[in-house]
Amino acid sequence: MFRIVKAEFLAPEIKRFEILAPKIAAKRKAGQFVIVRISAKGERIPLTIADSSIDRGTITIIVQGIGKTTKEINTLQTDDFFLDVVGPLGLPSHIEKFGTAVSIGGGVGTAIAFPTAKALKDAGNHTISIIGGKTKEHVILEDEMNEICDEVYVTTDDGSYGYHGFVTGQLQELIDSGRKIDFVLAIGPIPMMNAVAEVTRKYGIKTVVSLNPVMVDGTGMCGGCRAVVGGKTVFVCVDGPEFDAHEVDFRLLMKRNNTYRNEEHDALERHICSLDKMYAEALKEEI
Amino acid sequence: MAELSNKERMKIPRQPMPEQNPFERNRNFLEVNLGFTEELARLEAERCIQCPKPKCVEGCPVGVQIKDFIKLVAEGDYLGAAAKIKEDNVLPAVCGRVCPQEQQCEAACVTGVKGEPVAIGRLERFVADYERATVGIRTVEVKPPTGKKVAIIGSGPSGLSCAGELVQKGHSVTVFEALHELGGVLVYGIPEFRLPKEIVRAEVEALEKLGVEFRTNSVIGFTDTIDELMTVEGYDAVFIGVGAGLPYFMNIPGENHNGVYSANEFLTRVNLMKAYKFPEYDTPVFDVRGKNVAVFGGGNTAMDAVRTAKRLGAATASIVYRRSEVEMPARVEEVHHAKAEGIQFVMLTNPLEFLGDDAGWLHGVKLQKMELGEPDASGRRRPVPVEGSEYVMPIDMAVIAIGNGSNPIIQKTTPELQFNKWGNIIVEPETMKTSKKGVFAGGDIVTGGATVILAMGAGRKAARAIDDFLLGEG
Numbered sequence: 038m039f040r041i042v043k044a045e046f047l048a049p050e051i052k053r054f055e056i057l058a059p060k061i062a063a064k065r066k067a068g069q070f071v072i073v074r075i076s077a078k079g080e081r082i083p084l085t086i087a088d089s090s091i092d093r094g095t096i097t098i099i100v101q102g103i104g105k106t107t108k109e110i111n112t113l114q115t116d117d118f119f120l121d122v123v124g125p126l127g128l129p130s131h132i133e134k135f136g137t138a139v140s141i142g143g144g145v146g147t148a149i150a151f152p153t154a155k156a157l158k159d160a161g162n163h164t165i166s167i168i169g170g171k172t173k174e175h176v177i178l179e180d181e182m183n184e185i186c187d188e189v190y191v192t193t194d195d196g197s198y199g200y201h202g203f204v205t206g207q208l209q210e211l212i213d214s215g216r217k218i219d220f221v222l223a224i225g226p227i228p229m230m231n232a233v234a235e236v237t238r239k240y241g242i243k244t245v246v247s248l249n250p251v252m253v254d255g256t257g258m259c260g261g262c263r264a265v266v267g268g269k270t271v272f273v274c275v276d277g278p279e280f281d282a283h284e285v286d287f288r289l290l291m292k293r294n295n296t297y298r299n300e301e302h303d304a305l306e307r308h309i310c311s312l313d314k315m316y317a318e319a320l321k322e323e324i
Numbered sequence: 325m326a327e328l329s330n331k332e333r334m335k336i337p338r339q340p341m342p343e344q345n346p347f348e349r350n351r352n353f354l355e356v357n358l359g360f361t362e363e364l365a366r367l368e369a370e371r372c373i374q375c376p377k378p379k380c381v382e383g384c385p386v387g388v389q390i391k392d393f394i395k396l397v398a399e400g401d402y403l404g405a406a407a408k409i410k411e412d413n414v415l416p417a418v419c420g421r422v423c424p425q426e427q428q429c430e431a432a433c434v435t436g437v438k439g440e441p442v443a444i445g446r447l448e449r450f451v452a453d454y455e456r457a458t459v460g461i462r463t464v465e466v467k468p469p470t471g472k473k474v475a476i477i478g479s480g481p482s483g484l485s486c487a488g489e490l491v492q493k494g495h496s497v498t499v500f501e502a503l504h505e506l507g508g509v510l511v512y513g514i515p516e517f518r519l520p521k522e523i524v525r526a527e528v529e530a531l532e533k534l535g536v537e538f539r540t541n542s543v544i545g546f547t548d549t550i551d552e553l554m555t556v557e558g559y560d561a562v563f564i565g566v567g568a569g570l571p572y573f574m575n576i577p578g579e580n581h582n583g584v585y586s587a588n589e590f591l592t593r594v595n596l597m598k599a600y601k602f603p604e605y606d607t608p609v610f611d612v613r614g615k616n617v618a619v620f621g622g623g624n625t626a627m628d629a630v631r632t633a634k635r636l637g638a639a640t641a642s643i644v645y646r647r648s649e650v651e652m653p654a655r656v657e658e659v660h661h662a663k664a665e666g667i668q669f670v671m672l673t674n675p676l677e678f679l680g681d682d683a684g685w686l687h688g689v690k691l692q693k694m695e696l697g698e699p700d701a702s703g704r705r706r707p708v709p710v711e712g713s714e715y716v717m718p719i720d721m722a723v724i725a726i727g728n729g730s731n732p733i734i735q736k737t738t739p740e741l742q743f744n745k746w747g748n749i750i751v752e753p754e755t756m757k758t759s760k761k762g763v764f765a766g767g768d769i770v771t772g773g774a775t776v777i778l779a780m781g782a783g784r785k786a787a788r789a790i791d792d793f794l795l796g797e798g
């Protein structure tokens with residue numbers, strides 16, 4: 038059992054948890070993830086370690102509620118528990134001094150990019166961060182990124198804050214303004230990572246993405262997380278999760294992530310019904 | 325009862341295993357075999373002619389004292405029989421169910437020369453179940469603490485047997501398991517209908533009672549390396565029993581379509597994560613109800629996968645195997661069971677390509693007929709393609725069950741260990757010692773995918789060598 042020492046919402050449906058897991062905290066490196074399970078009947082799902090504190094013995098994860106398990110996780114509060122947390126898994130990010138490094142995060146992707154951006158800064162890079170969100174309230178970790186980056190740009194799809202448009206628009210603007218960019222890290226929804234890869238491909242900028250296939254064990258045992266990179270099949274949990282963006286078959290990744298679309302939808306519907314019931318009963322008790 | 329003559333004994337027919345009706349069981353996940361009753365067990369035990377030089381024992385990889393335990397069964401001393409088996413095999417409830425007896429103990433039994441061999445496996449299962457149901461798994465004396473610490477990596481049969489042996493000798497034993505449940509392939513691979521998980525749990529609990537500490541969610545190599553276990557955590561010796569957990573794919577076009585699974589993934593979702601109880605359990609598996617499923621391979625894993633697919637409601641569930649039925653490595657009993665349950669066998673056929681739609685969903689497989697040619701290195705006749713015999717079989721889900729390789733995590737994180745070209749750890753066969761001091765290994769990670777009893781035997785052998793090593797060190 039892994040106790041939550043702090044839980045807070047950062048944006049609608051995006052919650053940050055600090056979890057007591059001293060071993061993982063001491064071990065983990067930027068780019069690695071954990072697999073968690075919250076109940077005996079629960080699914081195993083992968084979540085990036087966004088940060089850690091060796092002193093407090095904690096790791097931080099940031100969860101976007103998109104389906105049954107992530108929404109259920111986001112109902113957990115301080116002093117609740119995760120049943121299983123295993124990690125650190127996956128290969129650490131490859132960090133070196135590239136020169137100017139841009140980290141691009143879309144939605145919860147910003148949380149996944151955060152530790153790597155920090156490591157890039159520590160390695161002596163001039164670090165730029167582009168944070169994308171649907172609207173102003175969906176922009177996360179702006180202050181945290183400001184602390185560790187030399188420049189931070191915010192974009193919103195509806196223009197309610199920062200640059201009006203997608204993260205790729207902001208990136209293109211930086212390139213057009215003549216900035217020399219040596220390295221790009223892009224993490225977010227698959228279409229966004231794909232779009233960034235297409236922008237940087239034209240300029241030959243080394244670009245890395247962190248892939249998010251469906252996983253089960255996270256140790257290379259099942260092959261469920263396979264993706265195609267450079268024409269070869271890889272197991273993302275042990276060969277990644279970070280790969281050369283210009284080599285990834287994004288179409289395949291997108292298709293494979295739809296495998297359980299119907300089941301996920303049903304599970305979520307049922308979950309929401311049971312939540313409604315819970316709220317209804319809680320209300321009854323109050324009256 | 326009057327003493328029977330050998331002739332009379334040999335006239336008793338081999339007692340059939342009571343089992344669930346095939347057309348009921350292929351819709352549930354309850355155990356297929358129901359187990360001998362006391363009467364059946366006694367009668368079956370009477371069939372053993374108590375050979376002066378029992379061949380059966382030679383056929384068992386760990387030398388279970390078969391003749392002696394069967395005598396105790398015939399006398400009605402079932403607990404005595406259980407104790408007798410456990411002198412050599414600590415997991416009789418498991419081995420009685422899953423050993424390929426027809427290739428091992430029963431293959432060697434003399435009554436099998438003219439008639440049918442004594443049903444050694446069924447008797448072994450009976451006594452183990454009897455013990456568990458009546459007095460619980462009996463534990464043994466533990467020697468006083470030696471102050472030595474041993475880390476066991478992996479909780480499959482090799483790790484469990486090694487742990488059991490070492491804890492009895494007074495060492496402090498910790499088992500590290502990557503998954504959230506203990507038992508290795510026994511829990512994530514072999515389905516409930518063949519090996520109820522409750523049996524594995526009972527074995528684990530018995531070890532816990534003896535003082536073995538279990539740490540789940542510990543992927544050695546990531547969570548701790550072997551070096552860290554030995555230097556930082558103070559373990560004096562390490563046993564590696566991590567199994568053969570890397571699924572092979574066939575490297576044919578279309579293998580990444582949605583609906584194409586490795587057997588490991590399919591079975592893990594269904595067994596470990598209980599996807600057969602979705603949505604009560606959260607983990608889904610492709611919904612095969614009314615659909616066509618093909619499983620590629622001919623081993624136990626393939627049989628488990630295809631019978632699982634049938635139980636999940638597949639309209640058709642087929643085995644596609646490139647050799648013929650006699651070459652199939654699966655246990656004979658499982659093949660019989662599969663056939664009775666309505667599994668189709670498509671022999672001498674090899675897949676060339678998986679076909680999918682634009683959205684990436686599998687809808688068929690292109691197959692090619694094979695014929696048997698000259699024997700290959702394994703002594704089996706090599707299948708050769710028949711030109712022009714290609715055809716398409718419509719399927720909605722495919723499971724690849726052509727074997728497993730070694731997971732590279734330990735190899736990558738423990739450079740001093742020596743591996744062969746298949747990624748198996750090289751050990752001294754008598755002691756299971758690796759090239760790294762204080763580190764031993766056994767089970768599938770050494771042999772490649774093999775059997776439960778071999779893994780268990782390797783774990784015990786290593787335990788004895790580890791004990792010598794620890795005491796020798798002073």
Ligand SMILES: Cc1cc2nc3c(=O)[nH]c(=O)nc-3n(C[C@H](O)[C@H](O)[C@H](O)COP(=O)(O)OP(=O)(O)OC[C@H]3O[C@@H](n4cnc5c(N)ncnc54)[C@H](O)[C@@H]3O)c2cc1C
Pocket residue numbers: 070080082083084085086098099100101102103104105106107108145148149248249250251252278294295296298301302305
């Ligand atoms: C290495 C890795 C690191 C990750 N880190 C984080 C993180 O730090 N924070 C975070 O919020 N999420 C992260 N994810 C994604 C997270 O694991 C998924 O959102 C989660 O598994 C979805 O589970 P669910 O039951 O809530 O939703 P589901 O019901 O399983 O899915 C809901 C919807 O999401 C899509 N989907 C399914 N699986 C994924 C997936 N793996 N990624 C994206 N979409 C998916 C489905 O197609 C479906 O439409 C990471 C994924 C990986 C592989």
Ligand SMILES: Cc1cc2nc3c(=O)[nH]c(=O)nc-3n(C[C@H](O)[C@H](O)[C@H](O)COP(=O)(O)OP(=O)(O)OC[C@H]3O[C@@H](n4cnc5c(N)ncnc54)[C@H](O)[C@@H]3O)c2cc1C
Pocket residue numbers: 422423424477478479480481482483500501502503507508509510513514542543544545565566567568569591624625626628655731733734766767768769773774775776777779
């Ligand atoms: C589907 C299937 C059906 C089978 N049917 C039969 C049968 O009927 N009869 C028979 O005799 N044999 C059968 N076998 C083979 C038999 O199960 C194996 O030979 C046996 O389980 C091997 O035991 P093991 O201890 O070496 O490893 P495993 O049982 O594979 O256990 C290894 C354990 O180590 C864990 N692990 C791996 N890496 C790490 C790590 N880095 N850190 C921590 N833990 C780790 C794994 O999660 C696993 O729990 C079958 C195998 C399969 C897959």
Ligand code: SF4
Pocket residue numbers: 383384385386387388390413419420423425428429430444445448777
């Ligand atoms: S352990 Fe297996 S091979 Fe040995 S006697 Fe028992 S069933 Fe037969």
Ligand code: SF4
Pocket residue numbers: 371372373374375378379380381390391394432433434435442444
């Ligand atoms: S070989 Fe057969 S008959 Fe002889 S002792 Fe063994 S089980 Fe009994």
Ligand code: FES
Pocket residue numbers: 251252253254255256257258259260261262263272273274275
């Ligand atoms: S999640 Fe199973 S191999 Fe990657």
